[in-house]
Amino acid sequence: KGEKITIPSKSTSEPRFRLSPDAGERQWVAPGNKEFGAGDKIKKPPKQGGKGQGKDASDSGDAEDAFQFTLTQEEFLDIFFEDLELPNLVKRTLKETKATAYRRAGITVAGSPTNINLVRTMRNAHGRRLALKRPSTREMNELKERLFALERIAEPSEAEIAEKMALVEKLQAMEARRRWAPFIDPLDVRYNAYEPTPVPTTAAVMFCLMDVSGSMGEREKDLAKRFYMLLYLFLKRRYERVDVVF
Structure with missing residues (x-):
């Protein structure tokens, strides 16, 4: 189950360096110039004192929406507990405590x-039958089917009788081989x-x-409950079964 997380657009902007429009010297070519020549000095334009609405609100529909994405519980816990690990003493104790589990170890007869x-x-049986x-x-x-067809003939010829006898003997041999x-x-x-x-x-x-x-107020109790909840979530990521005792 995921939850939607919203980040304001101003929090997604990155700092960048740019030249100040109110200081420094610049040289550029303005095409179509008919009033000034080389060496003329031009005063800087006066500062605009108007107040803009910013990029978050615009009447023309160019406003930037807040960045929104979905984060699952597992992804959130991965980020939240990224740098947290169990103490070395707990890890050492965990390694010393052993249990027995049965795992696959090939094939046996x-x-x-x-x-x-x-x-x-079935693979072995098929190979043996072929061999x-x-x-x-x-x-x-x-x-x-051929034998039944010969038996339905009212007056069989000598060749058909011989074929019938041969089929009977062959079927008996095949039955014995199958046994x-x-x-x-x-x-x-x-x-x-x-x-x-x-x-x-x-x-x-x-x-x-x-x-x-009496030193534990509602704020302290709420902080303790939050700490217990986070600790339980952290232990659930390291252990298969966690029992809570109050």
Whole structure:
């Protein structure tokens, strides 16, 4: 969620150096001069005493609008906490506190069924079927269709009978080959391997203490609340989980 930030136009102007129109000497050529010659001295024009309206307000529609842009919360916090870091003591303590997290560590041949790698398993099974020349389902369906066509013939010839017997023997051989070369073999199965890795603990507790004596007025309490809010936002950028204790 972003918020719109408006900057006045006068705040966007940059300082620049320019020659003063009321001092110094200049030389230039004015084309079309009919009154003066070389060496003539000309008085400077008198100063104008009128009051202009400035560039922010103009009747001709040339006024400059304020610069406006949208800034998200993350962008604002990046700018606001740009130069702030945790103390070295806190960083050192954070590094010494370790937790265990499981991360991917390649592929293994044994593991839990929930960690099975389907892509690698199917790739291994496909390569094994190609190497063993396992008959495909499409080839067997084509032979079965031809066999059914021959069986529908009422009076087959000797050649058709011989072809029918050859198809039956071929289908039996293909079925036997498919049985000892299954679609997926246990040797094809691969699992995703995970190994425990020590990682720094990213949790913190923020203690908020406030003086409740008479010296704490409404202004001081409001400043303390603002400080706690900024501190909490800063810690949220360094820790995954922050518990607040009042």
